[in-house]
Amino acid sequence: MAKRGEPRFAIGVDYGTNSVRAVIVDVADGSEVATSVYAYRGGDHGVILDPKNPNLARQNPADYVEGFYRVVRGAIRGVSRDAGFRPENVVGIGVDTTGSTPLPVDQDGLPLVFQKAFQNNPAAQAWLWKDHTAYQEASEITEKSRAMGLPYLAKCGGTYSSEWFWSKILHCRRAHPKVFQAAYAWVELADFVPGFITGNLKPGTMPRSICAAGHKAMYHEDWGGLPSEEFLAALDPDLVQVRRRYADRALPSDRQAGRLDPAVAKRVGLPPGIPVAVGAFDAHMGAVGAGIKPGTLVKIIGTSTCDMMVVPMPHELPDIPGLCGIVPHSIVPGMYGLEAGQSAVGDIFNWFVHYLAPAAYTGKGDPHENLTRQAQALKPGESGLLALDWNNGNRTILVDPLLTGLLVGQTLSTTAPEVYRALVEATAFGAWTIIRRFEEYGVAVKEVVNCGGIAEKNPFVMQLYADICNRPMKISRASQTCALGAAIFGAVAGDAYNSVAQAQQRMTGTKPTVFRPRKAAAAVYAELYSLYRQLHDAFGLPGGQGNMYEVMKHLIAIRKRVRGEK
């Protein structure tokens, strides 16, 4: 326990795709006093790939365990003396992870892949969020749910994804029956880590994250938790067992998953018994770290975006078409968590730089900076170009992975910086479409707080977002918002604050610099947006005029046939 007057600390542990990070923050103001990162060892930068199957992406849970030890110990060792840190003054620990990243476990809740018989079996590893091997099962789940007239898709945009919990498990059942039979249960990574470090791993009773359950496993109190046994049995009778070995109720992250296990505590140099919060997904805890509250849209902008809002409960909230999820308590306890997103943003800029930028921009210095220098000298509309930001499909509002990019307006003198700017603008038009969708359904966006790599480092992009969305763009004060959010939940679970909102008020904030819309630019962009929206609706909505919708679908169908893809 902290002595009176001594600073108190919370630890946030953030499991990303390639590495895990721990931060130690001062509970009084959220300031970071130490950070430590561990790059996963397994596979390629932590991701196990299959050269024969581009859809496969797995991870070795040994990296999660080893990572926890390394980064927490590393952060504690790295705190500077004048921070006044003492391990005894840690009030709580929070954990966020990627997801849906389910892993098969044994009766004790330990990863199946830790058993010798399965140690080299990719199906026994963790199925990383971006694994798309289960795309057929995802369609099947969507169709079955519709056919049976069940409401399960209403809270997740109307379409179940290949990235999610049940798709992956069903695919394992079909494609890897031995692994499936050997698995006693399946847990989300966001549940596994808190369970492991509290010694509270027993399937069926271990706490489950309402964030993971609600956004990825179709859990909702409206229908009594997970989807019914009848529905799961209709997909495959063996799925019923998976449901039975899940907790009856999923919990928000202001609740404790347990207390730090003595053996784990000893290895990292902390006292045992520190409260550990229920886990949640990185973006959702990141939204909390960025200061999400009613009326505030938090955008995490990196290779893709995650766009989040919260609405206080009880509140008559309609199902909003196209949103990835509307889940009670998932972001902030006591509020609906609303999640939307763009399936590629930074990834599109990186694609252009990697595959199409000429030597003049890639030779010396950073290609993005080189292109930006010329792109930002252009006026809105000057290039005559317009693009759709669908190189990786469209997550919100169309929920359709089978869409592709489009560029129109090229002449014989169209330059690389012009195309680069058009791609940035396209992602901003996509962002604006999401804001409009929230507002069309009565969720007013009064403030936008951006975080993530692009928000942090790219004023050119943020200015265009301000111009195109015609509203100020703020940037989160903390750069590691996910880890900060996890630490906030650690602080709340450890009773340093009574509520998440109270903790946020002290521990989060935005930077002084705000990107404000420029009037003239906004006017041109309003005009360009109407053209963007025309293309968006023509190519993105089935049954539209001129049958443009069929063009991308047909091209993809031909491509798959020619490549021999299923």
Place this chain on the structure above:
Amino acid sequence: MAKRGEPRFAIGVDYGTNSVRAVIVDVADGSEVATSVYAYRGGDHGVILDPKNPNLARQNPADYVEGFYRVVRGAIRGVSRDAGFRPENVVGIGVDTTGSTPLPVDQDGLPLVFQKAFQNNPAAQAWLWKDHTAYQEASEITEKSRAMGLPYLAKCGGTYSSEWFWSKILHCRRAHPKVFQAAYAWVELADFVPGFITGNLKPGTMPRSICAAGHKAMYHEDWGGLPSEEFLAALDPDLVQVRRRYADRALPSDRQAGRLDPAVAKRVGLPPGIPVAVGAFDAHMGAVGAGIKPGTLVKIIGTSTCDMMVVPMPHELPDIPGLCGIVPHSIVPGMYGLEAGQSAVGDIFNWFVHYLAPAAYTGKGDPHENLTRQAQALKPGESGLLALDWNNGNRTILVDPLLTGLLVGQTLSTTAPEVYRALVEATAFGAWTIIRRFEEYGVAVKEVVNCGGIAEKNPFVMQLYADICNRPMKISRASQTCALGAAIFGAVAGDAYNSVAQAQQRMTGTKPTVFRPRKAAAAVYAELYSLYRQLHDAFGLPGGQGNMYEVMKHLIAIRKRVRGEK
């Protein structure tokens, strides 16, 4: 005169955009025995530009005169001894030029710019074919012709171009009245050169090319030659004078423009009095050099394409919408000359290489070859990409310069060779659209003979053209088809043959290698073409479903407004 048994020769002089070339060919079989090239000195590679006005492109007629002396003399000096060449054995000279390239002349038919008062005035130079300063006047001519219910546009695709004769003269009248007033008359370059070298330059009586008159000056026997004085006066009363100082009848190129002027003959080392054929445009004489005949489509494929066919007269030939011209005698005397084209082909590939190809392809070796190497390893449809070939507008069949490029199907792993191939395919789809248009109006395309730089050097492109048009692609035997065509007309005008057809039978041919369609590829491309056509019609035809037509127009309008262009 040639002694019995001695070989006889014809000279073809081909005025291009940047240089002029002379070839000497054996009249017996068309084989080339000498060639000589002169690069123009004026401006930038022969083209006078205005940094403030990207539409302006002029040429100094001094280059035409000096060029003739240099290349004819150069070719004669360059003939190898064993060819059996003697200047006395030259039976005729033919000349082809770019067009519409009108120039203002004085009462003697000499270029106005040769006068000291005008020597630095760009408006007094030749107005090169690709000068677009007169785009407003072109619209005015189109509108006036339609409003007055006149048939003048029926033979030129329904729209008068800013590149053509009357647009340029009207623009000179409006923008440069001093030059216009000082000009006694206006002549096409294709008329000027034969006039100059025969000393037959007097405006009003000098022979005029029916090819130039018919394709660019709205000359047609159906309405008694040039457009009526009433129509021209409605545009501007001063245009009437331009009409009066034009010959009453325009002539095909099997007719003599005159005989080689003694002074000119002396300078080039030929005997005086050699017959000189009436001039014509490069592409049209090129078609003759490539062996054009009824049923044979000749495609000249370079930075853009020119697609030509002939139909014997008399023949009930409908006006074919979108063709650049349907002109009696313009290509082969006694036949209708039909001209279509694509406003950018090689230019699109060059644009991509110049502006968007990454260092991996532009570092070592030829970028086109580097891209081709990987692009040709792809299967049809494999990339999932589809493009419209409109980076420079669409000449046939839409006759619309205000169209732009479009690329659809990009993912996050789309590569530069994939885009490059999609652009090549797009131009092939454009070529196929032209073939279909000919056939839709009863002009059967039984054979396609290709010539020009791309046809000569790029088997990858030609194979795709064969696959996409699903018919064999032949390549002209001669590489300098324009100059050969000019020489053929020289031979016919000099009575070495009774007709162009007879001369062609001996002097032209195709290479042994024929590109034949591959069945599997053709099947995929038929499917892709239906998607190309869907985009083509949606974005290219007004009033289509979904109003896609407005997208490119609106983007161009915004671009012009933002750039401050008129």
